[in-house]
Amino acid sequence: MWVEKYRPANPNTMIGNEETRLNFIKWLKNWSRKSRPALLLGPPGVGKTTLVHATAKNLGFEVLELNASDVRTKSKLEERLGPLRLHTTLFEEKLLIFLDEVDGIYGRQDRGGIEFLQDLIKSSRIPVVMVANVEDDKKIVKLAKSSQVFRFQRVPPKLLEMVIKSILGREGLTLDQGTLEMIVRDANGDVRAAVNSAQVAASGTGEIVSEIRDTQITLVEALKIFFDSSSSREAYLALSSCKAQPRDKIRAIFQSIMSSGVEGEKLVKVLGELSKADELVAEIGRTQNYRLLRYFDQILANSVFNALQGADVRYGEESLPWNLQLRIWNERRQLGYISSSLAKPHHVSSRDAALIYLPYIALLSRSKNYEVKVRNKLRLDESTVKVLRKEVQRISREVAKG
Amino acid sequence: MKIVVGEWFWMPQVGGDVFKKLVKDAGLKYDKSNGFQATPETDMRLVAALLQSALKEDVEVMLKCFICGAPVECEECRYNDACGSTKTFQSCICKDCETKEVSAIYSMRFTELVG
Ligand SMILES: [Zn+2]
Numbered sequence: 001m002w003v004e005k006y007r008p009a010n011p012n013t014m015i016g017n018e019e020t021r022l023n024f025i026k027w028l029k030n031w032s033r034k035s036r037p038a039l040l041l042g043p044p045g046v047g048k049t050t051l052v053h054a055t056a057k058n059l060g061f062e063v064l065e066l067n068a069s070d071v072r073t074k075s076k077l078e079e080r081l082g083p084l085r086l087h088t089t090l091f092e093e094k095l096l097i098f099l100d101e102v103d104g105i106y107g108r109q110d111r112g113g114i115e116f117l118q119d120l121i122k123s124s125r126i127p128v129v130m131v132a133n134v135e136d137d138k139k140i141v142k143l144a145k146s147s148q149v150f151r152f153q154r155v156p157p158k159l160l161e162m163v164i165k166s167i168l169g170r171e172g173l174t175l176d177q178g179t180l181e182m183i184v185r186d187a188n189g190d191v192r193a194a195v196n197s198a199q200v201a202a203s204g205t206g207e208i209v210s211e212i213r214d215t216q217i218t219l220v221e222a223l224k225i226f227f228d229s230s231s232s233r234e235a236y237l238a239l240s241s242c243k244a245q246p247r248d249k250i251r252a253i254f255q256s257i258m259s260s261g262v263e264g265e266k267l268v269k270v271l272g273e274l275s276k277a278d279e280l281v282a283e284i285g286r287t288q289n290y291r292l293l294r295y296f297d298q299i300l301a302n303s304v305f306n307a308l309q310g311a312d313v314r315y316g317e318e319s320l321p322w323n324l325q326l327r328i329w330n331e332r333r334q335l336g337y338i339s340s341s342l343a344k345p346h347h348v349s350s351r352d353a354a355l356i357y358l359p360y361i362a363l364l365s366r367s368k369n370y371e372v373k374v375r376n377k378l379r380l381d382e383s384t385v386k387v388l389r390k391e392v393q394r395i396s397r398e399v400a401k402g
Numbered sequence: 403m404k405i406v407v408g409e410w411f412w413m414p415q416v417g418g419d420v421f422k423k424l425v426k427d428a429g430l431k432y433d434k435s436n437g438f439q440a441t442p443e444t445d446m447r448l449v450a451a452l453l454q455s456a457l458k459e460d461v462e463v464m465l466k467c468f469i470c471g472a473p474v475e476c477e478e479c480r481y482n483d484a485c486g487s488t489k490t491f492q493s494c495i496c497k498d499c500e501t502k503e504v505s506a507i508y509s510m511r512f513t514e515l516v517g
Contacts, residue, residue: 012513018468019408019492020442022515151442156465156491157481158500159508166505185484189491 002199003192006167009231011054014047015163015191016155024150025055028096028127037121037128039102039144042152045190048131052098053233061096061127062302064295095126102130103140121146154189163191164198173202219244219252223315227256229305236301246281246296250274252315253304259316266311273303403457406464406473407446407492410436416456423452442492450488463489467496469504469511 008014011025027038040048056063121128130147132140161184168174175183179201187194217225222242229235239249254274262270277300284292405411410433416424424430424438428448431439440446440463450461464473474494476482485491495504 012516013509015508017442017492018512018515021512025516149443153442153490153492156489156494157484158479158495161481162495162505162508181480184481 001196002167002171003195004234004237006170006195007050007231007233008047008054009233010058011051012058014051014054015159016046016189017042017152020150020152021051024051025059027148027150028055028059028061028129031127033125035127036146036148037130038150039147040129040131040150040152041140041144042133043154043189044133045187045192046152046155047191048152049100052096052100052129052131056096056098057232059094061094062306063096063098063298065098065100065298097126097128099128099130101132102143103132103134155191156189157184160184160187160189160191160194164194167195167198168202171202175201217241219248220315222249223252223256226253226301227313227315232302232305235305236298239301240297246293246300247278249297249300250277250281253300256316257308257313260311260313262308262311262313266307270304270307270311273307276303403453403459404462404464405440405449406466407440407489408466410439412437413453414457416453420452420456424449428452446488446490465489465491465494467499468493469495469499469507472496472498 011021014021024038024040027035040052042048053063055061130143132143134140161180164175164180164183175198180198183194183197183201186197217238219242222238222244225238226235229238242249244252254271257267257270257274277296280292280296280299284296403413421432425432428445429441429443430449431441431444433439440449446463450463453461464476466472467474474496476485476489478497479485495508499507501507
């Protein structure tokens with residue numbers, strides 16, 4: 001769908017509500033623990049949700065999105081938000097809690113849920129952003145009093161026309177001026193409606209290719225789209241449209257990354273992110289808090305997308321022997337680090353370093369003296385050294401077997 | 403009278419009651435030295451209705467061009483009827499700025515303001 005394909009990844013390329021947009025960007029830029037939560041109010045389809053995601057991305061925030069319409073009682077809300085607050089320690093990145101459609105919560109009767117939400121908002125150590133479509137609601141008025149309100153208006157017709165023309169241009173399509181004006185008038189200031197109508201009109205048949213999140217796709221297809229994505233949102237949509245097990249998704253991303261030859265710090269970073277995602281799955285299994293799984297795709301997509309910025313990764317599953325893949329997987333953090341440390345002084349890619357040099361270094365480091373030298377030279381920490389020692393034992397056993 | 407959204411303006415005496423409604427209910431910004439200003443917080447429909455009945459004259463709401471800052475002339479615009487008299491938007495694009503590159507220039511102008 002065009003609305004997804006052309007969803008601005010940067011707040012500067014959005015249209016309409018210029019002053020509100022500027023104010024919101026400033027709010028997030030200057031956010032401190034004393035800041036009040038942000039409440040974005042206004043009609044649907046004018047870019048409130050897009051602004052939150054685009055600004056967060058632009059300023060390096062990771063978004064934890066909670067759909068408030070599902071959160072109806074205090075216990076449910078507690079269940080979902082409580083563990084997430086604990087989990088924020090998993091991330092070194094800046095984090096932002098995003099409650100979309102917050103009117104969903106305030107439309108309900110349960111006061112416990114609302115009070116708990118207000119507690120959370122007050123005590124939050126990370127920015128909280130809420131979005132609501134209605135504003136006459138008494139409860140929203142109350143919420144507005146304790147928040148910094150960002151009011152959105154409809155987008156003027158000329159700007160709607162401008163954005164449709166721009167999309168048509170990029171698609172290599174045209175619409176006659178009469179149809180264009182009709183679409184703009186009908187949209188009544190709603191960008192999403194305008195873009196959807198334009199796509200229907202330009203496709204001629206009145207049919208739109210179904211949105212990817214509405215279709216089930218295979219893991220292979222999902223990953224092809226995932227690595228081709230131009231935004232973390234697109235990457236997320238691809239992952240979430242595939243129903244594979246979380247661990248299979250992590251594993252498949254890992255294989256693709258290894259077979260694409262991602263190197264150096266990028267490799268270390270992305271392996272670190274995959275480890276975190278893997279830990280999250282383990283944590284969910286341990287605590288049996290399966291509701292957290294609904295955030296898994298988003299967390300995985302965001303972190304991997306950001307870690308891979310600029311790297312050319314294609315879907316792939318071969319090219320490294322399976323047993324080596326398994327070893328790298330099992331000791332991914334340390335090995336990623338070792339490979340990148342080795343790659344520089346030896347002028348090889350970190351993948352080659354992992355493949356060729358690692359076993360020798362490990363073997364040689366049987367001598368205590370040499371181990372100390374290697375440790376110091378490569379600035380390896382204790383856990384990394386442990387992996388090296390295990391590697392030595394493994395190779396020794398293989399050598400002994402002949 | 404004419405009100406350009408985002409610009410400071412003065413109005414004739416309307417009385418304490420109307421003034422209160424304009425500022426408190428309609429969210430019109432007031433400042434002793436600058437006068438009044440319509441912001442995104444302002445309910446322009448209410449402002450127009452209040453002023454129309456208090457001043458017994460038509461209130462014309464105008465938008466500034468986001469690119470060049472000039473007030474946009476609505477009479478010659480193809481969407482004049484669609485916007486209605488109380489234009490509840492934050493800004494528009496004037497005829498002079500509607501070039502082929504308007505989309506790119508519009509984004510560049512915003513990027514400039516973000517700094
Ligand atoms: Zn202009």
